[in-house]
Every structure is written in C-alpha cells, then in structure tokens.
Amino acid sequence: MVGYLCPERLSSYEHDARAMQKYVADALKIHENKRYVMGAFFENNHWMLVVFCLEDYYACILDSLRAEKKEMKIIEELKL
Numbered sequence: 001m002v003g004y005l006c007p008e009r010l011s012s013y014e015h016d017a018r019a020m021q022k023y024v025a026d027a028l029k030i031h032e033n034k035r036y037v038m039g040a041f042f043e044n045n046h047w048m049l050v051v052f053c054l055e056d057y058y059a060c061i062l063d064s065l066r067a068e069k070k071e072m073k074i075i076e077e078l079k080l
Contacts, residue, residue: 003031005039005050014043028052 005027013020024039031037037052049062 001034001036003027003034003037005037007040007042010039010041010050011043028054 009023040047040049052059
C-alpha cells in the first residue's frame with residue numbers, strides 16, 4: 001500500500017525546514033500503515049520525488065538532474 005504527500009504543501013515549505021519537517025512527520029504518522037509514502041516537490045524550477053519506505057526507515061530522493069539517487073535513513077527527529 002502507498003500513501004501520498006501533497007506536492008503543493010511540500011513545495012511551499014522550501015524556505016521553512018521546520019514546517020516541512022513537521023508536515024512530513026505528521027503525514028508519515030497518518031500513513032504509518034502504508035509500506036511506502038511518496039511525495040513530489042518543486043525546488044529550483046525542477047520537480048523531484050521523495051519515497052519513504054516506512055518498514056525499513058529509509059528514504060530516497062529521485063532527481064533526474066543527478067546522476068545518482070540520494071539515499072538516507074529516516075532521522076529520529078521525525079519521531080516515527
């Protein structure tokens with residue numbers, strides 16, 4: 001099962017890291033029964049996709065302008 005983040009909300013927090021962190025943490029709690037949560041966001045005139053794998057506490061940012069994907073563990077600050 002897959003959950004989705006709102007692209008408009010994700011993109012609107014470009015200059016407010018705390019607000020984005022709160023939105024993402026709240027959304028991941030809402031979708032805690034899902035295996036994946038995806039969200040597209042617009043930054044620097046370019047769309048990217050973040051995929052959270054909740055079972056593995058893992059996130060990946062897919063960006064067509066980068067040769068490699070950016071991978072990270074979901075940080076404790078999100079309080080999952």
